Amino acid sequence: MYAWPASEVPALPGSGRDLRIHDTSTDGRVTLEPGPVARIYVCGITPYDATHMGHAATYNAFDLVQRVWLDTKRQVQYVQNVTDVDDPLLERARRDGEDWVGLAERETALFREDMTALRMLPPQHYIGAVEAIPGIVPLVERLRDAGAAYELDGDVYFSVAADPHFGEVSRLDTEAMRLLSAERGGDPDRPGKKNPLDPILWLAARPGEPSWDGGTLGPGRPGWHIECVAIALDHLGMGFDVQGGGSDLAFPHHEMGASHAQALTGEHPFARAYVHAGMVGLGGEKMSKSKGNLVFVSTLRREGVDPAAIRLALLAHHYRSDWEWTDAVLQEAVERLARWRAAVSRPDGPPSDAVVEEIREALADDLDAPAALVAVDRWAALQQSAGGTDEGAPGVVSRAVDALLGVAL
Template sequence: MRSWTSPELPRLPGNAAVPRIYDTPRRRLRALQIDTEAQLYVCGITPYDATHLGHAATYLAYDTLGRVLRDAGLSVSYVQNVTDVDDPLLERATATGVAWRDLAESQIELFRGDMEALRIIPPEHYVGVVETVDAIGDACARLLDEGFAYWVDGAPGEPDAAPDLYFDIAAGERLTSWHLGQESALDRGTMLRLSAERGGDPERPGKRDPLDPLLWRSGRPGEPAWDSPVGRGRPGWHIECSVIGSLHLTAPITLNGGGSDLVFPHHEMSAAHSAALTGTDWSHCYSHAGMVAYDGEKMSKSLGNLVLVSNLVADGVDPQAIRLALLAHHYRSDWEWTDDDLPTAEARLARWRAWAESIDHTVPTSDTAHELLDALRNTLADDLDTPSALAAVDSAVTGPSSTHPVAIDAINALLGIDLLQE
């Protein structure tokens, strides 16, 4: 699956430090473990109601991480999936009378345009479930053969349905280094609640453990299905990321990221599947972006309180102002989008652009330019502290020194704001 066009990334003098990032299960900041290449996997969208500001904030966070890593002199291999077949997508397609493939493709194309407008560096591998379904089916068969999976009969309300394949958590704990709670650090009661809220089925009869996740859903009338070694059907949610990730990256990877609503069950269970398939832990670090609220509630498709990037741009909002509005909040914080966010960002962008117009190509690199570059590198290396980075630029903008190309390039390369762009 194609991604989108990448913005140009200026090369800066010197190199940044490898950043420290908050690791969710360990609940502390850690320097990322990297040899010669940073391997990043960030969970992508289910393509409907794209792209709301919660999506944008998450992908902007890991875009910032990728920029810092590249500035540290590292190569970056970045993979992002697209859940282009899943229950929520099928339900939306049915509700709107649109073919599910058409709905998915239109929303993926919208997402591409939004990411390009926001100057998000695309992943090297942008991969959908549908194009990977054969590999996922093979992985499910392997898990079954190696004792990590089992069949469950009798889907509620579907007495004639073929059995579905589930992952055996107990086998995962017995046969791999993974254990339940390793990636989420949650207690079992919380896991049961979140499983029921986030696509699991803890009440399904016949499961060995209520938390055991679905690997392969057998074909149902009217639903998309593919032939596989475990029968005709389609993948469960978590196995897709395990397989897509392992096809393009080598475990243990540097970082697995996504929104904080993926801590459990998605990241926990995809880590379990990956450990069973690869024989090792999936990721050194699990990182999560906070939730964005609007009108007092978390911005979500189910509530319908979405602020869409495409709608803002269609109304004439500069995408770089949207980017600045999002960067003004720390990526790990939960925060609420208000009517003040955009005007504040637009005013900031106008000040920065006016300052950039005084650029002087004839003078040597000034101390102020180096100070700004160092300030951006130091703040972003500290768990991607973008609010402090913006404050550093604000300080430079109000200072007495003339603008130097290094400062302009630093803001572009590290914050993704091209002040010379019309």
Template sequence: MRSWSAPEVPTLPVTGPPVVLHDTASGGPVTVTPAHGGPARLYVCGITPYDATHLGHAATYVGFDLLLRAWRNAGHQVRYVQNVTDVDDPLLERATKVKVDWVELAERETELFRQDMQALRVLPPDHYIGAVESIPLAIEMIEALDEAGAIYRVESDLYYAVNADPAFGAESGYDRETMLRFFGERGGDPGRPGKQDPLDCVVWRGEREGEPSWPSPFGAGRPGWHIECAAIARHHLGGEFEVQGGGSDLVFPHHEMCAGHAQVVEPGTRFAQVYSHAGMVGYDGEKMSKSRGNLVFVSALRNSDIDPMAIRLALLRHHFRSDWEWVDAELFEAVDDVTRWRKAVALGAGAPAAPVVQEVLAALADDLDAPRAVAAVDAWVDATLGTAGLADTSDPEAAVAIHAVVDAALGLSL
């Protein structure tokens, strides 16, 4: 599947510090350095393209974009993979409801997502993989799970037995009661008769009338959601890659199941070294979601002549792991802030830039602390413009340095 165009990113004359991330599995900070001099590898779960990109999506992908930039600024090569779940129940239901072919709907919304990501200057993945094109990988992985004794059949569907992985539960750390609640809320079927364990998840959904299906050794059908990501990640990144990322609503069951699939296929390994999760964005008092209808769309803001850099800055003022509430006033403040930043950079000379560059890189290496980095730039802008609007010309190269670090580290084009 085609990705989107990459923005030009300046190379900084200084090297950033090692990147530390909060790991959901261990509950603490982990320094994430690629082993043996290889690339830093990242897998981020992508969209199910049945509606446009909302700000909750944007916050997640901008957040992990900061990780790519922090790794690059620390001197690492990066290999980034993201999927698109271009066939799944929510997509098919939406297509039926609006009377549009499901393939057409998926292609249209995926293209809109590409446009939104490009406008926000999010670095594209090296491999952008659709669920449909990854079906051979999913089949291969299901066969490996079957050989390991982890698969059983319920009618025309194949299920993965969670007890096949001795480490089941280690990624989320949830107790069984919490797992059952989230499994039922997030696409699982804990009450289905015939299952060995209510938490077992479907890996191959047998053919249903009126639904798309593909041939397989198990009969016609389509893969489950979790097996899709596990298969794509293992194929393109290998085992024990550095970071598995996504929204916090994917901690369970999605990331737990992905880890289990991979760890049963390759016993004694971890799916990922670190599990990093973005917080949820709320609006009107509830989590922003398609089911609730309380969405703010990136494309709608762009079509209202809002500078995409203001959208990005508004997102960066919140830590990517935090849950927070979108307030429209913050966007208009960000519009004014981008104008101020550009005004300060346009002066050429300004307040000393070297400490700001160091603080921005240090902040982003510390669990992607964008609010701290933005505050450092804000302080430089204030010092440069001065209370009377006059520049402090103590550093004649300040504008060049600030312009470069704001672009390379924060992804903001001034």
């Protein structure tokens, strides 16, 4: 599966700082010190109702991670999946009387368009669940043959007891896990399971649903968590630098994925840091497909909103915070974009060295994009009020905002 075109990232003088970021598994800051190639896996969309502002906020956060790493002169190996077959997608296709393949293809194409417009750097490997099935089947067979998985009425479940580190990603107690499992695609009340939390690895073929050759597993389709594990292990290996996604993925998705990988390899950890973005709300509730309270990037673009303003609206909120999308949030971003563009359009300005270093320092400090915006705001205000004598300053600031914040001025 192809991703989307990459926008050019301008080179900046000097070098960036190593990223200090909040790790869910330790509930504290860790300093990421990757090798020459930094490795990141970010969980992708289930392609229906794309791309809403919650999606955009999540991918904006991990785009910043990439940009911080690139500024340290590292290469980045970025992998993202598309869950192009799963219960929610099939349910939406049935509801709308639409072919599930066509729905997935259309929404994935729209997601690509939105990511391109927002100048999100693309993954080097963009992998759909369907195309990953040939690599998923052997992993499930290995888990079953090692006693880390078991069959139940033709389905195959992972035994969470097989991983001594289970629970270390989300740090939740058993009751909280059980409640979230029921809310987020699990089946803790199914009779016959060894543990209510055990997640499905391979779903045996159901009438009227798509299925694939599962070898010794029989016809069926993969569970949600093993999909990402197979893709990550194939392209990144164990111990990659960042596993990323929205905060609603910490459990069960990232918890279960880590346990799958650790049981498969006997190694720990699956990822060095688990990084989660906050939720975006609308009208007092989390923006979600089930509630239908969604604001779409594509709708705003059709209404003539500059994608750079959409991106600035996202950057105005710390990536880990839960926040509300409002007309006022967007209007503030539109006005900020106009001020910045006016400031860099002048032939000279206040010295730029300090503002570039302030942006770098803010982003290295747990991706503090709001602080980075304030630094540029100060420079723009000085430019508008007093001007300056540094002929190269507007160009340097413009390149820094593009390279580090992904906003084209």
